[in-house]
Amino acid sequence: MRVKLSVFSDTMALMIVLWLCSLPLIALVILPLFGRTVAFTVALALLPILLLICWGICGWRTVKNSSS
Numbered sequence: 928m929r930v931k932l933s934v935f936s937d938t939m940a941l942m943i944v945l946w947l948c949s950l951p952l953i954a955l956v957i958l959p960l961f962g963r964t965v966a967f968t969v970a971l972a973l974l975p976i977l978l979l980i981c982w983g984i985c986g987w988r989t990v991k992n993s994s995s
């Protein structure tokens with residue numbers, strides 16, 4: 928049985944999957960050019976950026992739904 932956790936859990940899951948799928952791209956592009964430290968920093972910096980985007984999308988939907 929599938930139980931939906933919250934209204935916007937699918938958006939959060941999509942952002943986390945997007946981050947996980949971007950890790951090989953970071954490893955293939957940034958790692959050879961700039962090294963391990965920069966690649967690690969970019970990968971860790973990308974996660975909060977994507978989570979902030981997710982928070983903005985979910986907040987926008989909440990405001991849009993509450994005004995209707």
